[in-house]
Amino acid sequence: MRGSGKRNACNGRIKDFRSLGPRKTLREIFEILNNFEFSPEFTAIRVPYGGNIFKKHTISDKETIESLQKLASEAPIHIPPTIELAIELALAAEKMPIVFIFETAFFCSLPEREAFYAVPRKISESLKLRRYGYHGIFHQAAVEEGKKNKAERVISICLDALPEIVAAIKGKPVFTTSGCTPLEGLPGRTTCGEIDPFIVTMLNKKLGLGPEEINRILSEESGLRGITGKNKIDFPEIYLSNSPECILAKEIFEYRILKACGSCVAAMGGVDMIVFSGKHHSLSEKIKEFISKHLKIKESSEIEFVTCADPLAKIMAEFAETCIIANKLKTAK
Amino acid sequence: MKILIFNCGSSSLKYKIIKMPDGQALAGGEAQRVGPKTSERSKIFHRVNGHEMIIEADMENHSIAFEKVMDIVSGNPALAPDAVGHRVVHGGDIFKDAAIISEENLKELEQINDMAPLHNPPAVALIKACCEKYPKLPQVAVFDTAYHASIPEYAKIYPLPIEFARKAGIKKYGFHGTSHQFVVEEAANFLKVPLNEFNAVSCHLGSGGASLCAVIKGKSADNTMGYSPLQGLVMSTRCGDLDPSVAMRLLSRAAGDGGEVEKLLNKESGVLGLSGVSGDIRDILNGQSAKGKGQANLERTEEIYLWRIKKYLGAYLAIVGSPHAIIFTDTIGENIPYVRWAVCSGLSSFGVEMDYKKNDAAKHLPIDVASDKSSVKILVIETNEELAIARRSEAALKRQKGTEDEFTKFDSI
Numbered sequence: 136m137r138g139s140g141k142r143n144a145c146n147g148r149i150k151d152f153r154s155l156g157p158r159k160t161l162r163e164i165f166e167i168l169n170n171f172e173f174s175p176e177f178t179a180i181r182v183p184y185g186g187n188i189f190k191k192h193t194i195s196d197k198e199t200i201e202s203l204q205k206l207a208s209e210a211p212i213h214i215p216p217t218i219e220l221a222i223e224l225a226l227a228a229e230k231m232p233i234v235f236i237f238e239t240a241f242f243c244s245l246p247e248r249e250a251f252y253a254v255p256r257k258i259s260e261s262l263k264l265r266r267y268g269y270h271g272i273f274h275q276a277a278v279e280e281g282k283k284n285k286a287e288r289v290i291s292i293c294l295d296a297l298p299e300i301v302a303a304i305k306g307k308p309v310f311t312t313s314g315c316t317p318l319e320g321l322p323g324r325t326t327c328g329e330i331d332p333f334i335v336t337m338l339n340k341k342l343g344l345g346p347e348e349i350n351r352i353l354s355e356e357s358g359l360r361g362i363t364g365k366n367k368i369d370f371p372e373i374y375l376s377n378s379p380e381c382i383l384a385k386e387i388f389e390y391r392i393l394k395a396c397g398s399c400v401a402a403m404g405g406v407d408m409i410v411f412s413g414k415h416h417s418l419s420e421k422i423k424e425f426i427s428k429h430l431k432i433k434e435s436s437e438i439e440f441v442t443c444a445d446p447l448a449k450i451m452a453e454f455a456e457t458c459i460i461a462n463k464l465k466t467a468k
Numbered sequence: 469m470k471i472l473i474f475n476c477g478s479s480s481l482k483y484k485i486i487k488m489p490d491g492q493a494l495a496g497g498e499a500q501r502v503g504p505k506t507s508e509r510s511k512i513f514h515r516v517n518g519h520e521m522i523i524e525a526d527m528e529n530h531s532i533a534f535e536k537v538m539d540i541v542s543g544n545p546a547l548a549p550d551a552v553g554h555r556v557v558h559g560g561d562i563f564k565d566a567a568i569i570s571e572e573n574l575k576e577l578e579q580i581n582d583m584a585p586l587h588n589p590p591a592v593a594l595i596k597a598c599c600e601k602y603p604k605l606p607q608v609a610v611f612d613t614a615y616h617a618s619i620p621e622y623a624k625i626y627p628l629p630i631e632f633a634r635k636a637g638i639k640k641y642g643f644h645g646t647s648h649q650f651v652v653e654e655a656a657n658f659l660k661v662p663l664n665e666f667n668a669v670s671c672h673l674g675s676g677g678a679s680l681c682a683v684i685k686g687k688s689a690d691n692t693m694g695y696s697p698l699q700g701l702v703m704s705t706r707c708g709d710l711d712p713s714v715a716m717r718l719l720s721r722a723a724g725d726g727g728e729v730e731k732l733l734n735k736e737s738g739v740l741g742l743s744g745v746s747g748d749i750r751d752i753l754n755g756q757s758a759k760g761k762g763q764a765n766l767e768r769t770e771e772i773y774l775w776r777i778k779k780y781l782g783a784y785l786a787i788v789g790s791p792h793a794i795i796f797t798d799t800i801g802e803n804i805p806y807v808r809w810a811v812c813s814g815l816s817s818f819g820v821e822m823d824y825k826k827n828d829a830a831k832h833l834p835i836d837v838a839s840d841k842s843s844v845k846i847l848v849i850e851t852n853e854e855l856a857i858a859r860r861s862e863a864a865l866k867r868q869k870g871t872e873d874e875f876t877k878f879d880s881i
Contacts, residue, residue, distance in 0.1 A: 248771040252710055253702040254733070255741035256765070262721070264714055310779065314711030322627035327712065330626045331694030332733060334638055335715035339726030341582070342636065346720040352629065353712055361629040380630075386622035394783035401782020404814035431789050432817040 145171065146448060157216070157223040165227065177232040178224060179455035181272070181447070182217050184210035185237035192240060192458045195221050195233035203235075209263075234455035241275045242268030244307045249402075252315075268308060269317045270299050270413065273443070276450045277410035278306045280441050286408035290399045292392070292422070294370065294415035296324040300392065302399035302406075310402040312395050318354055321391050324369055327357035328391065359384050370415045389425050396430050405434055412443040470494065471861050472541065472549035473854040474534070474598075476591040479503045481533045484854040485547050488862045491855050495547055497540075499533040514540050516547075530590045531597035538601070551606045552598055553861035555646065555853065556591045557697075558584035559611030561637060566614065566860040568868055569595055569607040577609065583637075584696075608861035615645030618687040626695070642691030644672045648681040649688075650856035651797045651849045656686065658834050659845060661792055668793045669784040671777065671811075672851065673801035675748055676704045680777070682784040690787060692780050698734060701780065702773045704747040707737035709776070742769040749773055749800060753807075777811045785818040785844075793836075793845040794820065802850055805830060808837070812846060819843035 147167065149160050168175065182189075186206045193199050200218060207214040221233055250265045259265065268274075270293040277291035281303070291301045297317040302310035312320030312329075322328035330353075338344045344352075359368045363380040373385045400406050409426065411419035419442040427435070443450075469489075475482040484496035497514035505526070512523045512533075523540065527533040541547050556563075560580035567573055574595065581588045591609075598607055624640045626633060633639065648670045656666040663686040670681040678701045682690040692700030692708075702708045715729065722728040740747035743766055745755070752769050785791055796808050805827045812822045821842035830837050830848050838846040 247768055248775040251742070251768070251772050252714065253707045253739070253742050253772060253776075254710070254714075254737045256744060258718075258732075258741075262714075262717060266711075314714070316711055316713040318713040319709075319711035327627050329709060330628070330712050331640075331696055331699035332707065332710040332712060332715040333694070333696035333698040333730070334626065334628075335712055335719060336726040336730040336733070337638075337695070338636075339719055339724065340730070345724050346716045349719070350713070350716050352632070353716075356629045356632075358627050361633075362625070362627050364630060383622065383625070384627075387625060387627060390622045390787070393786055397783040397786025398779040399782070400786065400817050401778050401815060405817040429789065430786055432786075433819065434817060 145173065146446075152216075157220045158227075161220075161223055161227050175228075175231065177234060177455055177459055178228075179234045179236050179448075179451040180217060180221060180224075181238065181451060182235050183213045183238045185235075185239045185243075186210070187243070189235070189237045190240055190243040192234055192236045192454050194458060194462055195225070195235060199235065232459055234458045236272060236451045236454055238269065238271040239267060241271035242266075242308055242311070245311065246309060249308075249310055264315055266311055266314050266319075267316075268299075268301065268311045269297065269313050270295060272447060272450055272454070273412040274299075274301045274303065274308065275454070276443050276445065277301075277412055277441075278303045280410050280443055281408050282306065284408060284439060284441075286439060288403040288405055288407045290396060290406050290409045292409065292411050292419075293413040294411060294418055294422075295413040296369075297326060298323060298370075298388075298413070298415075300395040300399065302402045304403050310399055321395065322362075322388060323358045325355050325358045325360045327353045327361065359388075362387060370418060374418055374421055389422070392422065392426070393429050396426060400430075400432055405432070406438055407434075408439045408441060410441045410443055412445075416442050416444050469550045469862065469865075470548065471551050471553050471858045473553045473555070473857045473861075474591075474594060475555040475853065475857070476530055476587070476594055478586050478590065481530055481537065481594070482854075483537055483541075484858075485541065485549060486855060486858040488858055491858065493854070495541070495544075496854070497537070499527055499537060502527045502530055502533045504528065512536060512540065516544070530594045534594055534597050535601070549605065551608060551861060551865055552602075553608045553610055553857040554591055554595055554598075555612070555857055556595075556609045557587035557612045557643065558641065559609075559613045560641075563609070563611050564614055564617035566608055566610045566864040568864055569599065569609055573609075574599070583641075606865060608864050610646060610857045610860040610864075612643045612645045613641045614860075615649040616640070616642030616681075616688045616691050619690055623690045638695055640691065640694045641696075642679075642681070642688065643693040643697045644677065644679045644681070644691070645688065646856045646860070647672050647797065647851045647853055648679075648683070648691075650853070650859075651795050651851055652681075652683050652686065654834060654849050655793055655795050655847050658836075658847065658849070659792060667788045667791045668795055669781060669788060669791060670795040670797070671781070671801050672798050673777070673796065673804075673807065674798040675750065675800060677706070678703050678777075678798075678800070680780045680784055682788050684788055690784065700776075702742070702776045703738045704749070705735050705738045705740045707733045707741065739769060739773060742772060749807075750804065753804065774807065774810045777807075778814075781811055781815065782818070785815070785820070791818075791844050793847050795847045795849055797849050797851040802833065802848055808846070808848070820846065822846055 186209050188202050203218050273293045274291045281289040287305050289303050293299045298321045300312045320328050338349050362384040373381045423440045471486050473484045481499040485494045495516040499512045501510035509524050510527045514521045525536045562576050656663045666686045668683040679693045698706050700708050718729045739749050752766050755766050821839045823839040827837040834849045836845045
């Protein structure tokens with residue numbers, strides 16, 4: 136959101152969106168904004184899934200809504216409430232532009248060699264198995280940092296509960312640690328990350344566990360929680376505590392980061408900039424120190440490290456603004 | 469000392485008699501189509517001094533195949549072995565080095581059969597048959613997993629609930645260790661670097677299985693295979709890396725039948741699953757003349773196969789830090805210059821520069837195909853698993869003899 140002239144921000148959370156429904160929710164939000172004498176010029180809505188249709192962030196209009204409706208069956212949890220919200224928003228504030236910011240847009244150009252799994256094609260096609268990539272908004276912000284500094288080859292490290300490392304050349308992704316879901320890749324707060332897929336079938340055959348039970352173990356009981364045995368553990372703690380289990384968790388995490396960075400360098404033929412972002416961006420100093428010490432490549436001394444501390448909303452506002460300006464220029468032509 | 473080496477495949481039994489310490493192969497061969505009768509009769513191809521004999525014989529299982537092989541071998545007194553070395557795929561948590569078979573450790577070995585259900589049981593059955601028929605002949609088991617016992621904890625542990633994983637024996641074991649160790653020793657020797665200072669990335673690219681091994685100070689520091697040989701690279705029929713949530717979806721789809729999913733990921737995926745035509749990457753690389761949709765499919769299969777190797781090569785070069793060499797070995801690694809070239813291109817950040825002409829012309833192994841300005845050597849080395857097993861067996865026997873001598877000394881005191 137933008138205030139008058141200079142940027143400022145306020146934020147909040149509506150807890151019972153589902154029971155209130157979009158109309159009442161929006162009424163409440165506008166009421167609050169009014170009380171603060173805050174009148175937004177445009178709205179950005181985050182959309183977690185844009186399928187193959189939305190390759191960039193898009194201004195809402197009749198056509199866009201229709202395309203979104205076609206996608207609803209592919210992401211039934213995310214798309215319908217997005218559409219509802221946009222329609223109600225258009226009714227509540229008729230002239231205010233709405234921009235859909237798609238998490239998946241950044242990854243649309245991920246090459247097939249990176250996106251495809253080596254399973255029979257029929258199965259990939261029928262189950263839509265491929266790497267989708269996550270945290271697209273943060274990674275896009277990272278490559279924007281790269282563009283500002285004329286850095287073509289960027290490693291983007293999103294430090295989140297589900298951490299992810301992406302390599303992008305000239306703004307386009309060529310490598311990501313995450314997979315069909317964010318479960319693959321680096322270990323997360325409670326997720327296992329990349330493991331031998333055989334472990335899944337072994338747990339089923341040897342221990343008689345069903346898919347739901349296995350899923351619970353791998354996504355809720357693993358990662359930092361699994362290694363340390365501490366329920367409430369999170370990334371900052373493994374960098375603060377000296378307990379053996381926290382040290383082990385940190386070693387595992389950093390080792391995976393180093394491997395991923397090596398893959399990124401191979402994927403891009405080098406690296407110019409490493410950008411940190413996400414909820415735990417404050418850990419970037421320590422991770423930077425680790426990478427500088429261990430990633431021994433020719434251009435080591437020239438790598439620029441940048442930390443993007445912006446929250447998601449601010450990045451979204453900037454993308455939405457760019458989208459609106461571009462649209463104005465286009466229609467003016 | 470003559471060592472008879474057995475390498476048990478699921479339907480074959482390879483053998484070789486090697487004279488140690490010089491490593492000369494005196495004879496060798498392969499029993500094919502071991503198991504239930506197939507359309508063709510099972511045969512033994514026996515080779516001595518460049519001559520091949522083909523002997524037809526029914527061989528319903530590996531023990532019978534073993535007896536037939538022994539009949540042939542014992543017909544020639546010059547071949548009579550002093551010891552037997554067996555290749556065993558999985559050593560579990562118990563065997564961190566080659567082991568001389570005793571009654572006790574044979575029992576332990578039987579208990580870990582389910583960790584490699586296709587490979588371990590026939591090898592163990594063969595060891596038993598050997599012990600029964602030749603109780604005085606020392607038997608040594610050499611494990612594919614043993615070389616990887618040195619992988620550090622942080623690379624070995626899967627981030628699962630730690631106690632749960634420990635109890636279930638879930639961790640990275642790594643495979644192809646015998647081959648990786650062999651080519652690493654050969655490479656250090658070739659470059660005249662002391663083994664305990666030698667750093668490398670070893671690429672065992674077979675036409676079936678394939679794995680990369682990160683080597684620090686001569687020891688394995690990581691392997692792309694994991695708890696099982698399924699993880700890592702795209703292989704002939706194995707998928708390699710796969711999002712665990714995909715494995716879970718496949719499990720739900722198969723109505724909870726883990727065996728069916730295992731079969732899909734182990735036997736029907738990889739190069740075969742992607743291409744739909746062949747599980748041999750050489751067929752894919754050679755099949756570029758096909759037209760239409762099939763053509764695109766072949767190209768995509770090739771790209772995915774090579775890309776996965778390249779990603780891991782980068783990852784392992786990073787963790788090794790200052791590698792002396794990248795090593796290529798086994799069927800694909802030794803014989804397909806294009807694969808070596810494709811995965812080494814664009815790695816100049818790591819100081820890797822290939823001499824393309826040398827690489828193309830590489831015939832007489834071992835050879836270094838790196839250019840003069842490359843700070844990392846690129847070696848093509850012939851793997852020789854039988855010789856590797858002979859070396860490990862000999863070392864194990866010497867160690868035992870050493871301890872026995874010690875005991876004798878004490879006795880005499």
